[in-house]
Amino acid sequence: MLTKVLLILLGLSIILPSRSEGPHVESENRPSAYDDVYGPQPQADEEKLLSEETKPxxxxxxxxxxxxxxxxxxxxxxxxxxxxxxxxxxxxxxTVVTVELSVNTLGPISILDMEYTIDITFCQTWYDERLRYNGSFESFVLNGNMVSQLWIPDTFFRNSKRTQEHVITMPNQMVRIHKDGKVLYTIRMTIDAGCLLHMLKFPMDSHSCPLSFSSFSYPESEMIYKWEDFKLEINEKNSWKLFQFDFTGVTNITETISTPTGDFMVMTLFFNVSRRFGFIAFQNYVPSSVTTMLSWVSFWIKKDSAPARTSLGITSVLTMTTLGTFSRKNFPRVSYITALDFYIAICFVFCFCALMEFAVLNFLTYNWTKPRASPKLRHPDIHARALMPPRASAHQHPDAFVCQIEDSDESDGEEGPSCPAQQSLSPGGIQNPGGCCKWCKKYVCVVPRCEGSIWQQGRLFIHIYRLDNYSRVVFPVTFFFFNVLYWLVCLNL
Structure with missing residues (x-):
């Protein structure tokens, strides 16, 4: 009996120390084993995590x-x-669709194609009672893949030429469903829309580029668009590509148009822009004005220098022609003239008139001196006079005349005869300048010295030899008054 008791006590002494040391060894070795090896956690820990996740x-x-x-x-x-x-x-x-629009980028505006590019984020909101739900979620946000499973308004842009939807990295569209059935649909797109530009006041023009949208199939009796207090976000901090234009504001209108398929509600935004004047001024107005002024240099060149004056006049005319063509290079082929076209045309007329002034001067002086084949008699102190033939011979030759050839100090070194006028020997004593047309007889003097003539007394006459002197004053003064009138009219319209 005693032996059995001793064996039982010995067995208990062996079993109890092993059980007490086992858990202690595992707790010391476990961290090092799982820190060094990448793998799943023990099953006991996984069950613990799952139990914690499922507890509400x-x-x-x-x-x-x-x-x-x-x-x-x-x-x-x-x-x-x-x-x-x-x-x-x-x-x-x-169905009432509330519209909100955010402009990301506006421009560029193509004058030649009469269109502009706009990058927008277009938001539409409506209520769908079929999408109401009860729960702790205030809203669901769905990506573009779920859009095809919901009803979406068939809104299209009426004046768009090309439309691009952004799809990188996913389609840039989103649907948000609220628990009360409110649906928000947002999409980002880039639109090339038409913009009819009225270029009559170019380059002092301003335009309103429209962006119109409506439903494609639902008439006004089935779908209505409205603005939410006309909420439009303009992100001008972005790199807008207006270049030659300044953004001046935006307006909107709502109208109903009638079509064979019904009456549709159309919403239209107008983006107002005005042209910047600096680029056009340096590219067109300044060269045109300078070329016109350069054509006046010929008035200070002697009329005997025909090659120099002719070359300068023709070069000015050709330069104005080139400027007129260049101004229309990137311009729509409209049937009316613009303010810039009118200015260049007037500058062309001034250059052409400067060239014609020399042509008239050269023509009249050449016609006067051509019949005079005899050499000119000049002496600084002696005045030669042609003696009048006897009275009897004067009656026999009614075309005879008295001509005094003398050296004149007022001729400014001009070559040609110094005969004031031909004095007819007819009884009426009417002067008849030779070599001139009929209207030149009364108002034009084609000799270097026109003093003392009876025909010019009390009349306004033009001295051909002083035509350059007249042009030096008339051309600049006329061009100055034209510019004053032009800019007053264009800037105040």
Whole structure:
């Protein structure tokens, strides 16, 4: 009996120390083993994490994972019997779509094609009673892949020529569904829209480029658009590409247009821009004005220097022609003239008149001196006079005349005869300048010295040999008054 008791006590003494030391060894070795080896955690720990995640009363980062099945259930329930081909409120009332627009980039504006580019974020909001739900979620945000499963307004831009939807890295569109059935649909797009430019006041012009949109298939009785207090965001801090224009503001109108398919509500935004004047001034106005002034240099060149004056006049005319062509290079082929075209045309007329002034001067002086084949008699102190033939011979030759050839100090060194006028021997004593047309007889003097003539007394006459002197004053003064009148009219219209 005693032996059995001793054996039992010995067995207990061996078993109890091994059980007490086992857990102690595991607790010391476990951290080092799992720190050095990449792999899954022990099963006991995984079960502990799963049990904590599934507890609804716990709070923390793992508590949101418990709402995923709930969100999936709600989304599946509202889309289960949902027909995206039918608009909300069909047969009862029109669908009201509230529009909000954000402009990311505006421009460039193409004058030649009469269009402009705009990058917008387009937001539409409406109520769909079929999408109401109950739950702790205030809203669901769905990406572009879910858009095809919902009813979306068929809005299109009426004056767009090309439209691009951004799809990098995913389609840039989003749908947000609220628990009360409110739906927000947002999409980003780039539109090339037409803009009819009225270029009559170019380059002092301003334009209003429209952006019109409406429903493609739903008339006004089924879909209505409205602004939410005309909320339009203009992000001018972005790199707008207006270049030659300044943005002056935006306006909007709402109208109803009638088509064979019904009456549609059309919303239109007008982006107002005005042209910057600096580029056009340095490229067109300054060269045109300078070229016109350079053509007046010929008035200070002697009339005997025909090659120099002719070359300068022709060069000025050709330069103005080139400037007129260059100003129309990137310009639409409109049927009316613009303010810039009118200015260049007047400058062309001034250059052409400067060239014609020398042509008239050379023509009249050449016609006067051509019949005079005899050499000119000049002496600084002696005046030669042609003696009058006897009275009897004067009656026999009625065309005879008295001509005094003398050296004149007022001729400014001009070559040609110094005969004031031919004095007819007819009884009436009417003077008849030779070599001139009929109208020149009364108002034009084609000799270097026109003093003392009876025909010019009390009359306004033009001294051909002083035509350059007249032009030096008339051309600049006329051009100055033209510029004053031109800019007053153009800037005040």
């Amino acid at each position: 009363t716990l709070s923390g980062p793992h508590s949101t994972l418990g709402k995923l099945p709930t969100a999936t259930h709600i989304l599946n329930s509202i889309l289960n019997n949902y027909d995206h081909k039918l608009r909300p409120g069909i047969g009862e009332k029109p």
